[in-house]
Amino acid sequence: MSTPSTVILGTGSYAPDRILTNAELSKTVDTSDEWIRTRSGIRERRIAAAGEKTSDMGVQAARRALEDARLTAADIDLVIVATFTPDLPMPSTACIIQQKLGLPTTAACFDLCAACTGFVYALDTACAMIASGRYRHALVIGAEKLSSIVDWKDRTTCVLFGDGAGAVVIGPSPDAGRGLLGTRLGTLGDTVDLLCIPGGGSNAPATPASIAAGDHFLKMKGKEVFKLAVRAMDEAARDILEQHHLRADQISLVIPHQANLRIIEAISQYLELPMDRFFVNVDRYGNTSAASIPLALDEARRSGRIKAGDLNLLVAFGAGLTYGSALIRW
Numbered sequence: 467m468s469t470p471s472t473v474i475l476g477t478g479s480y481a482p483d484r485i486l487t488n489a490e491l492s493k494t495v496d497t498s499d500e501w502i503r504t505r506s507g508i509r510e511r512r513i514a515a516a517g518e519k520t521s522d523m524g525v526q527a528a529r530r531a532l533e534d535a536r537l538t539a540a541d542i543d544l545v546i547v548a549t550f551t552p553d554l555p556m557p558s559t560a561c562i563i564q565q566k567l568g569l570p571t572t573a574a575c576f577d578l579c580a581a582c583t584g585f586v587y588a589l590d591t592a593c594a595m596i597a598s599g600r601y602r603h604a605l606v607i608g609a610e611k612l613s614s615i616v617d618w619k620d621r622t623t624c625v626l627f628g629d630g631a632g633a634v635v636i637g638p639s640p641d642a643g644r645g646l647l648g649t650r651l652g653t654l655g656d657t658v659d660l661l662c663i664p665g666g667g668s669n670a671p672a673t674p675a676s677i678a679a680g681d682h683f684l685k686m687k688g689k690e691v692f693k694l695a696v697r698a699m700d701e702a703a704r705d706i707l708e709q710h711h712l713r714a715d716q717i718s719l720v721i722p723h724q725a726n727l728r729i730i731e732a733i734s735q736y737l738e739l740p741m742d743r744f745f746v747n748v749d750r751y752g753n754t755s756a757a758s759i760p761l762a763l764d765e766a767r768r769s770g771r772i773k774a775g776d777l778n779l780l781v782a783f784g785a786g787l788t789y790g791s792a793l794i795r796w
């Protein structure tokens with residue numbers, strides 16, 4: 467558990483201009499607006515422009531977060547990018563973002579992969595590094611170009627995902643009662659096959675045959691993932707509330723990972739917390755994986771849903787299966 471010694475100083479987000487609606491998708495795969503809306507709550511998603519990279523989206527979100535924090539590139543000495551769609555297998559997208567933002571060469575930069583839980587993992591990591599006293603200001607970015615790893619012929623997955631980025635700037639907290647109060651991270655073993663990209667890694671380097679078979683696309687057993695996601699998110703939320711001797715109704719706003727409206731509704735029922743305490747934008751962006759929580763957090767702040775003194779709960783799950791929650795006092 468982190469000590470309450472780090473605080474979010476600014477937030478930012480970015481979504482590409484191109485909107486892909488359910489109606490458009492139903493012209494290319496055997497699906498319908500009605501099926502997608504009723505099964506997932508998604509109406510549309512954003513798709514990166516040709517040549518627009520994960521790093522480009524991360525840079526846009528980071529610039530807005532820096533501006534919000536009233537800090538400049540020179541103030542940043544740590545960058546963590548949560549992504550599983552990096553620009554390149556190596557070097558990290560964080561290094562590319564460092565160069566594009568003109569950050570100091572003394573900044574530590576690395577990527578972190580925990581799929582859709584990536585932002586919560588990265589936030590916890592950055593807060594621990596700042597709490598150590600060895601770093602002062604961190605950029606924590608969630609950025610994904612999922613359109614690049616989705617099989618656009620597979621209706622069971624392509625309707626669910628979208629592109630985007632979100633970022634926060636964190637620094638030491640002047641007030642021990644404010645900031646990241648704690649986290650609860652975890653991983654369910656033996657679930658790799660439920661959600662993975664089977665090809666392209668060191669286990670199965672790309673070959674013409676693997677590419678023809680589509681092994682480099684995301685594969686998912688949706689029904690199984692759904693059940694485990696609800697269980698893991700409920701557990702992560704309950705555990706962290708219990709650790710901090712809090713009731714669910716003391717949370718002013720939950721920022722859940724935006725994968726599926728039905729998953730969010732199930733968590734709302736389990737926690738006995740009405741849906742108006744959950745921030746939802748999955749209808750407009752689909753699942754943007756590691757970008758989903760920081761994008762939602764930024765929209766919630768900019769639309770006035772978060773005020774000084776509020777208590778927020780972040781809760782996520784993703785491939786691994788990883789899961790995690792975080793409590794933030796503003």
Ligand code: ACO
Pocket residue numbers: 496497498501502505506581582583621622623625661686688689690691692695725726753755783784785
């Ligand atoms: N359009 C129309 N029909 C479809 C579509 C589609 N896009 N996709 C699947 N179907 C069909 C199926 O083939 C199936 O047909 P059948 O009964 O003839 O076999 C039927 O619809 C029902 O399919 P199910 O998979 O049972 O549908 P379900 O109600 O479970 O919803 C969904 C599917 C939306 C994928 C759901 O299971 C889900 O959201 N799961 C969690 C996924 C998730 O959140 N993943 C992200 C993890 S985060 C990360 O780390 C990337």
